[in-house]
Amino acid sequence: MILDDLVAATKRRLQREKEVVSVDDMKAKAAAAPTKDSQAVYDRFNAPGIHLIGEVKKASPSKGLIADQFPYLEIAKDYDQHGVSAISVLTEPDYFKGDIRYLQEIAANVSVPVLRKDFVVDSYMLYQAKAAGASIVLLIVAILSDQQLKDYFKLAHELGLAALVEAHDEQELKRAVDVGAKLIGVNNRDLRTFDVSLNNSIKLRKLVPNNIAFVAESGIHTRDDVKVMEENHMNGILIGEALMTAPDKAEKITQLLGV
Numbered sequence: 338m339i340l341d342d343l344v345a346a347t348k349r350r351l352q353r354e355k356e357v358v359s360v361d362d363m364k365a366k367a368a369a370a371p372t373k374d375s376q377a378v379y380d381r382f383n384a385p386g387i388h389l390i391g392e393v394k395k396a397s398p399s400k401g402l403i404a405d406q407f408p409y410l411e412i413a414k415d416y417d418q419h420g421v422s423a424i425s426v427l428t429e430p431d432y433f434k435g436d437i438r439y440l441q442e443i444a445a446n447v448s449v450p451v452l453r454k455d456f457v458v459d460s461y462m463l464y465q466a467k468a469a470g471a472s473i474v475l476l477i478v479a480i481l482s483d484q485q486l487k488d489y490f491k492l493a494h495e496l497g498l499a500a501l502v503e504a505h506d507e508q509e510l511k512r513a514v515d516v517g518a519k520l521i522g523v524n525n526r527d528l529r530t531f532d533v534s535l536n537n538s539i540k541l542r543k544l545v546p547n548n549i550a551f552v553a554e555s556g557i558h559t560r561d562d563v564k565v566m567e568e569n570h571m572n573g574i575l576i577g578e579a580l581m582t583a584p585d586k587a588e589k590i591t592q593l594l595g596v
């Protein structure tokens with residue numbers, strides 16, 4: 338399964354990264370970086386209306402190369418200036434052609450919170466995220482044990498990072514709720530088959546109390562898709578491909594949000 342490959346590649350990468358910057362040095366870098374207010378992120382998504390997370394991604398396992406030209410900083414600034422509530426930056430290099438340096442540069446140049454979109458399997462990645470200026474980290478339930486999920490969720494908050502806890506089915510959703518997630522993302526993409534169904538987030542939204550902000554992820558392309566998400570009480574939508582392939586990002590955001 339692709340998630341197993343992603344986890345294995347991430348673990349190999351971390352081994353190399355720790356040789357360059359030791360765990361203690363990364364912790365010191367994280368401690369030296371400004372601490373953000375995780376509650377402010379949660380409040381942002383709980384405010385009325387639907388909140389768009391615009392994603393900066395060059396490639397993905399399901400789509401291959403998405404953006405041949407990849408002026409990531411310009412794209413992020415464009416998102417920032419045209420109404421996104423947060424920016425998701427892929428930092429996974431092997432399958433998404435991402436880089437933690439993209440996040441670092443983007444976080445230093447935009448006003449909205451920045452999400453580290455990666456496959457967190459080690460606390461080192463949370464220290465890296467804080468050191469790079471992220472405000473949010475993705476915790477994917479499917480790749481974490483209950484203990485890891487609990488530990489990383491706690492550590493994220495100690496570092497001032499909000500956690501977007503991602504689930505795909507009812508069982509994973511229960512684990513997200515049980516850990517105390519305040520921001521849950523439900524992926525419409527089945528990562529085993531790459532099939533996308535907006536019905537997945539619609540179905541699971543009903544199982545989550547309204548005091549937990551809920552983000553529908555993947556496969557959202559049009560204003561009609563967004564309307565369906567609004568009608569089904571999503572607090573947020575995470576959109577990658579539709580924005581990355583739009584020649585005019587500002588126009589696409591305006592269109593999607595219907596403003």
Ligand SMILES: O=C(O)c1ccccc1NCC(=O)[C@H](O)[C@H](O)COP(=O)(O)O
Pocket residue numbers: 339340392394397398399400524526528554555556557575576577578579
């Ligand atoms: O997109 C993939 O192929 C993929 C494969 C394995 C793990 C994660 C994957 N995608 C990450 C995402 O969740 C999406 O980048 C994000 O939700 C945006 O989706 P989209 O709007 O469909 O680009």
